[in-house]
Amino acid sequence: METLLDVAGLVKRFGGFAAVDGVSFEVAEGSIHAVIGPNGAGKSTLFRLLTGFHAPTAGTIRLAGRDIAGLAPHRIARLGLAQSFQITTVFPKLSVREQVAFALIAQSPTPWRMLGGLVRVLGGQGVMAEVETLLAEVGLAEVAERRAEALSHGDQRALDVALALATRPRLLLLDEPTAGMSPFETERMVAMIQRLAGARRLTVLFSEHDMDVVFSISERITVIHRGRVIAEGDAASVQADPEVAEVYLGSAA
Amino acid sequence: MATRARLGVGFALLLLIAAPWVLPTAWLLVLENALVLALFAAATNLLVGWTGLVSFGQAAFYGIGAYTVALAWLHGIAPFWLAFPAAPLIAGLVALLTGAIALRARKLYFALLTLAFSELFYVLAEQLYDITNGANGIFGAMVPDLLVSPRPGFYFTLAVVTAALALLHRICHSPFGLALQAIRERRVRAEALGLAVAHHELAAFTLSGAFCGLAGALYVVHDQTAYPELLDWVKSGEPVIVAVIGGISSFAGPLWGALFYQIAHDALVVLTRDWQLVLGALLLLVVLFRPGGIVSLFPGREEG
Numbered sequence: 001m002e003t004l005l006d007v008a009g010l011v012k013r014f015g016g017f018a019a020v021d022g023v024s025f026e027v028a029e030g031s032i033h034a035v036i037g038p039n040g041a042g043k044s045t046l047f048r049l050l051t052g053f054h055a056p057t058a059g060t061i062r063l064a065g066r067d068i069a070g071l072a073p074h075r076i077a078r079l080g081l082a083q084s085f086q087i088t089t090v091f092p093k094l095s096v097r098e099q100v101a102f103a104l105i106a107q108s109p110t111p112w113r114m115l116g117g118l119v120r121v122l123g124g125q126g127v128m129a130e131v132e133t134l135l136a137e138v139g140l141a142e143v144a145e146r147r148a149e150a151l152s153h154g155d156q157r158a159l160d161v162a163l164a165l166a167t168r169p170r171l172l173l174l175d176e177p178t179a180g181m182s183p184f185e186t187e188r189m190v191a192m193i194q195r196l197a198g199a200r201r202l203t204v205l206f207s208e209h210d211m212d213v214v215f216s217i218s219e220r221i222t223v224i225h226r227g228r229v230i231a232e233g234d235a236a237s238v239q240a241d242p243e244v245a246e247v248y249l250g251s252a253a
Numbered sequence: 254m255a256t257r258a259r260l261g262v263g264f265a266l267l268l269l270i271a272a273p274w275v276l277p278t279a280w281l282l283v284l285e286n287a288l289v290l291a292l293f294a295a296a297t298n299l300l301v302g303w304t305g306l307v308s309f310g311q312a313a314f315y316g317i318g319a320y321t322v323a324l325a326w327l328h329g330i331a332p333f334w335l336a337f338p339a340a341p342l343i344a345g346l347v348a349l350l351t352g353a354i355a356l357r358a359r360k361l362y363f364a365l366l367t368l369a370f371s372e373l374f375y376v377l378a379e380q381l382y383d384i385t386n387g388a389n390g391i392f393g394a395m396v397p398d399l400l401v402s403p404r405p406g407f408y409f410t411l412a413v414v415t416a417a418l419a420l421l422h423r424i425c426h427s428p429f430g431l432a433l434q435a436i437r438e439r440r441v442r443a444e445a446l447g448l449a450v451a452h453h454e455l456a457a458f459t460l461s462g463a464f465c466g467l468a469g470a471l472y473v474v475h476d477q478t479a480y481p482e483l484l485d486w487v488k489s490g491e492p493v494i495v496a497v498i499g500g501i502s503s504f505a506g507p508l509w510g511a512l513f514y515q516i517a518h519d520a521l522v523v524l525t526r527d528w529q530l531v532l533g534a535l536l537l538l539v540v541l542f543r544p545g546g547i548v549s550l551f552p553g554r555e556e557g
Contacts (some may be wrong), residue, residue: 053441053443074446074447074449076445077445077446078447083445085442088517089439089442090439090442091434091439091442093434094435098434099435102431102446103435105431105432105436105448106432106443106448107447164445164446166446167446252422
């Protein structure tokens with residue numbers, strides 16, 4: 001398989017502290033790839049580097065061969081890397097339909113888009129059909145008129161993913177997609193991730209605390225501890241790795 | 254727009270068109286003032302209510318619009334019919350330049366920078382005596398005679414305000430307007446979705462400035478004068494207060510706010526010198542108990 005994301009020698013220092021300390025790994029196109037590690041391992045910082053919300057101190061991040069390290073978040077999004085956030089960050093006072101439409105509209109290139117936006121009304125654009133497709137895909141068609149703030153937690157997470165999908169990404173980054181979810185909601189989210197990866201031929205990179213989820217859907221797992229990669233492989237080899245076991249047992253308290 | 258909203262707008266327009274034939278001149282002038290204020294507040298609300306950018310410097314663009322017309326007359330640069338349409342363009346251009354600087358800061362610091370620009374233009378208008386007549390202001394026959402008489406003047410203002418509000422409404426409900434709301438709701442996420450947030454904020458600031466400039470030019474049609482206080486921070490606070498009283502989360506809010514504010518102001522100044530005290534108390538009550546403003550009092554009214 002082709003490599004879609006190639007991270008090499010990535011470092012992020014905050015003052016003297018290296019939150020990410022020389023991380024290298026590759027994500028194959030079309031795969032579901034997990035990044036795991038105990039709290040404070042550097043996963044969130046790593047994701048913020050990938051999405052452009054932090055600039056790396058050193059190293060390269062190649063998305064389909066192009067170095068995206070240090071680019072602005074909206075540029076990276078345009079290049080095909082979308083993310084769903086750990087803390088749900090939908091738009092509270094916009095309706096479900098409105099914000100998915102916005103996410104789609106945000107994809108057309110500036111500045112023409114802006115001018116087009118002034119003279120064209122929303123309903124007149126071809127995006128509305130795509131909005132409905134997306135809403136059906138994540139199971140939100142029935143609550144399309146509701147404001148996001150009135151949705152359940154599980155629906156908000158689904159909306160969060162829908163927003164990310166609207167950017168037509170090649171790589172979808174999910175930061176703890178099942179955090180705070182009930183078992184039922186978790187099951188629904190896992191099924192959705194698998195369905196999307198299959199139907200859209202999407203590459204998914206995610207971080208997760210729920211090991212059942214990690215081991216059930218990941219084709220490849222990268223384990224991070226104290227800003228470094230300590231193991232990588234499929235579910236079986238990672239589970240058998242003594243260093244991984246030690247890290248998790250050691251931090252279990 | 255929903256059918257009900259269309260009917261409401263049509264009815265309001267009919268009332269306004271009939272107004273010069275039923276209202277005494279003094280009342281007509283109050284209404285004309287309210288129309289100009291409504292445009293000023295709606296233009297400001299493109300930033301405050303739609304984009305979530307609280308500017309305390311919109312009077313700078315209002316004043317620049319007014320001074321464009323007045324200075325063009327004073328120095329014989331251009332006739333009224335050229336100066337008037339130039340006013341929003343010049344105000345928009347100045348907004349583009351000042352916005353590029355002010356928008357580098359966020360929240361409180363952005364508000365303070367807009368306030369600083371407003372004061373800067375105020376001081377310029379006051380100090381450049383040879384150009385602006387300084388604190389004395391500019392008075393004279395700067396508006397065509399036709400527009401000075403009450404009825405044509407009112408209809409001119411009504412026509413310009415209606416057209417400008419229709420355009421603003423279109424902008425607010427376009428994809429661009431939706432993008433501004435997304436920025437207001439969650440700036441970081443809007444950016445993560447690929448939106449060039451900074452460009453959109455600057456575009457909103459420029460558009461708002463242009464419409465504020467148009468309102469300022471209309472003020473000159475109404476009062477045939479321009480003076481430095483049109484640019485200062487007290488004037489800048491006015492459209493923000495009007496928008497908040499009316500309701501910043503709907504397009505109609507600032508319009509209702511303007512009507513209410515103008516009538517309340519004109520009634521209160523007769524009764525008491527401390528009308529601002531009453532206004533302040535009212536503002537406090539709205540913010541504390543009715544953050545949705547006047548429009549939230551209407552039953553079953555949809556937002557937007």
